[in-house]
Amino acid sequence: MGKKLLMKGNEALAEAAIRAGVKGYFGYPITPQSELLEYMATNLDSRGGVFVQAESEVAAINMVYGASGTGVRVMTSTSSPGFSLMQEGISYMACAELPCLLVNVVRGGPGLGTIQPSQGDYFQAVKGGGHGDYKLIVLAPNSVQEMADFVYLGFDLTDKYRNPVLILTDGALGQMMESVEFPEYNPEEHLVDHSSWTTVGRENGREQHYITSLHLLSEKMEEINIHLQDKYKTIQKNETRFESIMTEDADILIVAFGLSSRSSQKALELAREQGLKVGILRPITLFPFPSDELKRLANSVKGILVVEMNAGQMVEDVRLSVGSNIPVDFYGRMGGMIPQPDEIVQKIKDLSKQVKI
Amino acid sequence: METTREGIVCNNLDQMDVVFDRTEVLHDTPTSYCPGCSHSVVHRLIMEVIDELGILENTIGVAPVGCSVFAYHFMNVDMQQAAHGRATAVATGIKRVLPDKIVFSYQGDGDLAAIGTAETIHTINRGENIVMIFINNGIYGMTGGQMAPTTLEGDVTSTTPHGRDVHIQGHAIKITEMIAIMDGAYYVTRQAVNSAKTVRKCKKAIKQAFQYQIDGKGGTSYVEVVSNCPSGWKMTPIEANKKIDEEVLGYYPLGDLKTPPKGA
Numbered sequence: 001m002g003k004k005l006l007m008k009g010n011e012a013l014a015e016a017a018i019r020a021g022v023k024g025y026f027g028y029p030i031t032p033q034s035e036l037l038e039y040m041a042t043n044l045d046s047r048g049g050v051f052v053q054a055e056s057e058v059a060a061i062n063m064v065y066g067a068s069g070t071g072v073r074v075m076t077s078t079s080s081p082g083f084s085l086m087q088e089g090i091s092y093m094a095c096a097e098l099p100c101l102l103v104n105v106v107r108g109g110p111g112l113g114t115i116q117p118s119q120g121d122y123f124q125a126v127k128g129g130g131h132g133d134y135k136l137i138v139l140a141p142n143s144v145q146e147m148a149d150f151v152y153l154g155f156d157l158t159d160k161y162r163n164p165v166l167i168l169t170d171g172a173l174g175q176m177m178e179s180v181e182f183p184e185y186n187p188e189e190h191l192v193d194h195s196s197w198t199t200v201g202r203e204n205g206r207e208q209h210y211i212t213s214l215h216l217l218s219e220k221m222e223e224i225n226i227h228l229q230d231k232y233k234t235i236q237k238n239e240t241r242f243e244s245i246m247t248e249d250a251d252i253l254i255v256a257f258g259l260s261s262r263s264s265q266k267a268l269e270l271a272r273e274q275g276l277k278v279g280i281l282r283p284i285t286l287f288p289f290p291s292d293e294l295k296r297l298a299n300s301v302k303g304i305l306v307v308e309m310n311a312g313q314m315v316e317d318v319r320l321s322v323g324s325n326i327p328v329d330f331y332g333r334m335g336g337m338i339p340q341p342d343e344i345v346q347k348i349k350d351l352s353k354q355v356k357i
Numbered sequence: 358m359e360t361t362r363e364g365i366v367c368n369n370l371d372q373m374d375v376v377f378d379r380t381e382v383l384h385d386t387p388t389s390y391c392p393g394c395s396h397s398v399v400h401r402l403i404m405e406v407i408d409e410l411g412i413l414e415n416t417i418g419v420a421p422v423g424c425s426v427f428a429y430h431f432m433n434v435d436m437q438q439a440a441h442g443r444a445t446a447v448a449t450g451i452k453r454v455l456p457d458k459i460v461f462s463y464q465g466d467g468d469l470a471a472i473g474t475a476e477t478i479h480t481i482n483r484g485e486n487i488v489m490i491f492i493n494n495g496i497y498g499m500t501g502g503q504m505a506p507t508t509l510e511g512d513v514t515s516t517t518p519h520g521r522d523v524h525i526q527g528h529a530i531k532i533t534e535m536i537a538i539m540d541g542a543y544y545v546t547r548q549a550v551n552s553a554k555t556v557r558k559c560k561k562a563i564k565q566a567f568q569y570q571i572d573g574k575g576g577t578s579y580v581e582v583v584s585n586c587p588s589g590w591k592m593t594p595i596e597a598n599k600k601i602d603e604e605v606l607g608y609y610p611l612g613d614l615k616t617p618p619k620g621a
Contacts, residue, residue: 024453050453065443069447205414208429
């Protein structure tokens with residue numbers, strides 16, 4: 001590990017990407033992610049990559065598509081409305097199996113919404129987002145340190161599975177400053193040989209490579225879909241990540257990701273002080289979702305409280321995981337509001353009464 | 358010589374001079390284009406140019422959405438198939454991370470001049486050192502003959518059943534003229550392939566465009582090819598090529614719209 005630095009989440013993420021060997025960054029300004037774009041504009045060209053400010057998020061994701069097809073590490077970042085604009089391109093990349101790192105610094109919606117933090121893009125991130133059946137690998141940091149750490153992980157995963165990886169974060173994690181240490185990481189030791197499929201010219205007269213997501217024969221298109229679904233199953237098996245906090249003796253389990261897991265952690269401390277046995281399961285990968293761990297914990301806890309900064313999106317996956325044998329309550333704030341620890345404690349108390357603790 | 362069911366067979370081929378042959382840069386495969394369609398001709402010209410310039414091992418093409426969506430099944434070069442309208446954004450991504458490679462995009466009028474207008478303008482505004490090939494046949498061929506941004510006033514299509522009314526559907530866009538005034542454009546030309554003479558000239562222009570990219574002196578090289586669509590226009594290929602001479606070239610005149618400064 002290097003020395004400790006005080007950085008904004010957006011800047012830490014950008015610095016990590018440069019250290020991870022990103023060769024192409026293509027983006028468009030939007031609050032609250034613009035520091036990331038600006039950091040790249042200032043630093044990437046002099047550190048071995050290229051920065052292009054695109055004319056739109058639509059153009060940006062398609063530049064990512066083109067550059068990814070040459071086999072180098074590429075990325076873009078945006079915030080919610082811009083992420084909506086990128087969906088078509090992301091669907092193409094998922095089908096054509098092009099690696100890339102995507103970052104969505106989520107702001108409150110719907111519509112132009114607000115520039116304040118939100119988790120309202122969970123569905124869009126986790127359920128596909130664009131057209132057709134596909135999945136992104138979705139990483140949800142909850143600190144500036146993880147904003148950096150997940151960049152390395154994200155590039156390794158996208159190269160390993162040839163599937164776009166999304167870091168789903170929010171306006172607060174992007175803007176806030178915390179200490180961060182950048183790990184030792186030599187990209188050369190992590191790079192995957194993509195030369196069997198990349199489009200770089202028919203070097204030495206080798207056979208043609210082409211990248212496409214078009215397969216007009218239904219039989220062929222189904223074959224591609226089956227291959228993708230098999231890949232997602234492998235990812236589910238190998239890459240599910242979560243953090244458990246005091247779950248072993250817990251009566252009430254909070255499930256929260258990203259920033260709302262930070263509020264929940266404070267709520268856990270307050271509740272424990274009052275004698276309530278609360279634990280937290282924090283999904284780190286939103287796809288793959290830690291369903292098995294949730295199922296396991298559902299056998300020992302008496303009630304589950306899902307805390308999100310939206311109208312209730314991940315709660316659907318929690319309910320799908322644990323079934324109807326255990327009460328699953330939800331507390332959410334929307335439009336850029338953040339759930340406060342005392343509000344969460346109140347919900348814990350309500351749920352405790354309901355399940356007769 | 359003898360005539361068989363397959364046609365005329367030459368018994369002494371090795372004693373004859375080959376005066377014309379398919380370039381190996383074209384796949385040996387039946388075309389999916391309609392009889393008489395300009396796409397096949399332009400495909401061949403680009404591949405011949407790549408062959409003649411010896412850049413096959415360095416060239417990456419970008420196919421659009423439209424009739425030429427399967428360009429990579431005919432052009433035997435490394436290619437990427439782009440989302441509708443985004444070919445030049447994809448080409449930008451490739452060229453920026455591999456600046457020493459030769460990159461070209463190939464688009465129709467809907468792709469380049471309607472849904473992809475922003476990408477077209479801004480790619481050229483950045484002066485991306487790529488070759489853009491623009492097939493302008495004034496109709497959406499693949500989706501069944503709807504109005505294109507370049508459909509001429511009065512022309513009947515499936516979405517202008519009473520003929521294009523400029524007061525309702527707007528004017529046939531002169532995107533090449535718009536591009537020619539941009540600082541990022543290095544070479545802008547309009548060609549056709551409706552006669553042997555125009556085909557020869559068009560090939561020369563395409564070759565010039567690729568040469569400019571190889572020389573890398575700056576800016577985007579752009580070749581519009583005024584093309585036909587016999588199926589979409591509901592004409593025989595001969596009638597379609599005649600329409601180009603009699604109607605289309607009056608609105609879209611051939612020639613160079615921008616050439617590099619002398620001595621460049």
